[in-house]
Amino acid sequence: MLYSILYSLRDTFGVLNVLRYLTFRSVLAFILTIALVLIFQPRFIRWFRSRQLGQPIRDDGPQTHLTKAGTPTMGGLVVVLAVIVSTLCFADLTNAYVWVTLGLTLSYGALGFIDDFTKVKGKHSRGVSAKTKLAWQIVLAAGAIVALLSLSPDFSTTISMPFFKNLQLDLGRWWFIPFGTLVIVGCANAVNLTDGLDGLVIGPVMTVAFAYGVFAYVAGHYQIAEYLQIPYIAGSGDLSIFAAALVAGGLGFLWFNAFPAQVFMGDVGSLGLGGALGILAVVTKQELVLVIAGGVFVLEALSVIAQVTSFKLTGRRVLRMAPLHHHFELKGLPEPKIIVRCWIISIILALLAIATLKLR
Numbered sequence: 481m482l483y484s485i486l487y488s489l490r491d492t493f494g495v496l497n498v499l500r501y502l503t504f505r506s507v508l509a510f511i512l513t514i515a516l517v518l519i520f521q522p523r524f525i526r527w528f529r530s531r532q533l534g535q536p537i538r539d540d541g542p543q544t545h546l547t548k549a550g551t552p553t554m555g556g557l558v559v560v561l562a563v564i565v566s567t568l569c570f571a572d573l574t575n576a577y578v579w580v581t582l583g584l585t586l587s588y589g590a591l592g593f594i595d596d597f598t599k600v601k602g603k604h605s606r607g608v609s610a611k612t613k614l615a616w617q618i619v620l621a622a623g624a625i626v627a628l629l630s631l632s633p634d635f636s637t638t639i640s641m642p643f644f645k646n647l648q649l650d651l652g653r654w655w656f657i658p659f660g661t662l663v664i665v666g667c668a669n670a671v672n673l674t675d676g677l678d679g680l681v682i683g684p685v686m687t688v689a690f691a692y693g694v695f696a697y698v699a700g701h702y703q704i705a706e707y708l709q710i711p712y713i714a715g716s717g718d719l720s721i722f723a724a725a726l727v728a729g730g731l732g733f734l735w736f737n738a739f740p741a742q743v744f745m746g747d748v749g750s751l752g753l754g755g756a757l758g759i760l761a762v763v764t765k766q767e768l769v770l771v772i773a774g775g776v777f778v779l780e781a782l783s784v785i786a787q788v789t790s791f792k793l794t795g796r797r798v799l800r801m802a803p804l805h806h807h808f809e810l811k812g813l814p815e816p817k818i819i820v821r822c823w824i825i826s827i828i829l830a831l832l833a834i835a836t837l838k839l840r
Contacts (some may be wrong), residue, residue, distance in 0.1 A: 508570050510725065510727065522554060526823065547699055549569045553743070553746040554597075560748065567582060571718045578719065584620065585755055587620045591620070593746075620663045629759055637653055666773065673781055677805050677809075677816065677819055684777060685766045689727050690829070694834055694837075695769075696722075696723055696764050698710065708837050739819060775825065780804050
């Protein structure tokens with residue numbers, strides 16, 4: 481929007497020619513997003529506190545978390561909206577990939593908002609039922625994939641394997657829809673499960689967003705994509721602007737969410753941002769690399785699956801508590817140490833994911 485207006489004036493004001501560079505617009509989106517979050521998040525926190533609204537805490541979780549009851553929640557709403565506004569300002573709005581990505585992010589954020597609002601209004605930790613939430617996630621993700629294939633008829637349905645140059649699998653349009661849906665839904669729920677400690681989830685969200693910003697840029701640049709022997713996706717470069725906004729939104733949110741948290745993300749943030757990472761993986765054709773880049777999310781999700789499966793089959797739990805971060809808490813590891821170590825692991829995994837561009 482702002483980009484289109486300003487760039488149309490480039491013949492009058494030559495300096496505006498700089499807007500043709502994706503890197504420059506990504507920097508602008510980064511600056512605007514972090515500014516919006518730093519300005520509006522404190523106001524959001526004060527508004528929540530003035531109405532004595534706060535996060536209900538489950539009584540079956542770690543007892544140390546009971547002291548966090550009443551902390552303002554739904555802070556992810558500010559992040560999601562800031563990311564969307566910045567992308568609308570600096571991305572090319574004739575690009576179908578931008579609209580599909582923004583639509584999926586906004587719809588998943590709205591679903592999370594309804595869940596959070598139900599919890600806050602009812603002052604309990606039970607929101608929308610898990611089955612209802614999952615059903616809507618599937619519908620919204622499938623709708624995004626169908627829209628992607630409809631708006632971009634030439635979009636490839638081939639899946640590339642990390643570390644293997646010539647190993648590819650073409651799913652075809654009909655099989656790609658459930659596959660893409662699985663990527664988005666799986667990512668959103670894994671991010672949601674990871675959101676359990678102050679600042680824990682936003683670190684990996686930023687590192688994964690950074691990695692996929694790189695993927696979006698190189699996939700949208702013909703010469704680089706050809707050199708790296710990865711699929712060239714015309715127009716995907718604009719998603720590097722969206723990814724830069726995600727990183728900036730995460731940094732701004734972390735200012736208030738770092739231990740001890742002044743505000744929690746809520747499902748509006750974890751589902752919105754998780755869905756955003758999932759659709760980025762699909763559009764950039766780096767779906768399987770998400771398992772590497774988002775390794776922290778994968779471990780958290782697998783810990784829940786292992787815990788539930790073991791208890792149903794044997795009546796025993798493999799962990800003291802799931803997800804995995806609660807297991808380490810109950811083993812006596814301080815919360816900040818768990819958080820920072822997960823950040824360190826996520827940085828290493830994001831760099832390894834980026835390295836797969838050449839290791840193939």
